[in-house]
Amino acid sequence: MRKVTLEELFNHPIVQKYVGRSGVAHAISVAENAFEIAAETGVNPDLATKAGLLHDIGHYTWYENGEWNYQMYQENDIHAIKGAARAHKLLVRCGEDLQHAKAIALAVLLHTDSYLPEGQLQLSPLQRVVAKADEADEEPGGKHHYRQIDYPTALDRIQKLDAKINHFMVTVELEQTC
């Protein structure tokens, strides 16, 4: 049983503001990728899609004289840390299960290692799904952040994804009870 839908999250003003900043089209593609990878690998697609939708919610705009300063971004960015905290606060406010909110926030925190010191991270299956789903949608030069989508199209894709998750979860529950 899902406590919060993607549609509820998507329509929240916090998501519209911050995910709008890093690219709604990218966030939705990553959520869709996360569903497919999660379904194939036995990971809970509800958590994977929420983490996919919210993974870049912590982005800051690194503008200098009206232009994106990529070097400044690379040196100073902590969007995954900010995003994890922001996603967690939002999920708890929306009534998400607290264990799920924590798992999603950790997947947001570890979806990239670009801000971390060198080393080997041992990712959980959920964290791996989100990192792969993001990688699969990346375009050179960060172009994936600028892809445009209108609100009705975005909402339609979110609603379709919610329906797929609901269907998947009912099917899995039925299999487990049979």
Ligand SMILES: [Fe+2]
């Ligand atoms: Fe991303």
